[in-house]
Amino acid sequence: MGMCKPSGGISKQIGRVGDLKTTGEPNTRKDLYNEDGKLIQQRWYGSDGNAIWDRDWSHGGGEHEWPHDHSWDWTNPQHPDRPAYEDEYGNKTNSSYC
């Protein structure tokens, strides 16, 4: 199992960037595809159903390495933060997630 295949399973959604909800079924992953079938975002939900991790494959807003990850910071539940991930070696994705 592990984070790549969360215990609650993986589901697909068709839509656009921004469509994934910030909360979902606990211990699941949601993969967002656009109308052309291109993977654009993956979101992991934790045991409380809050988003805990994103892997972005495509979005606007400047130059990015693809894919790259964001963690979720729920310190302020009204305005959760989504800081960009980077490890000490400069990796933009966290292999412990997938």
Ligand SMILES: [Zn+2]
């Ligand atoms: Zn991003």
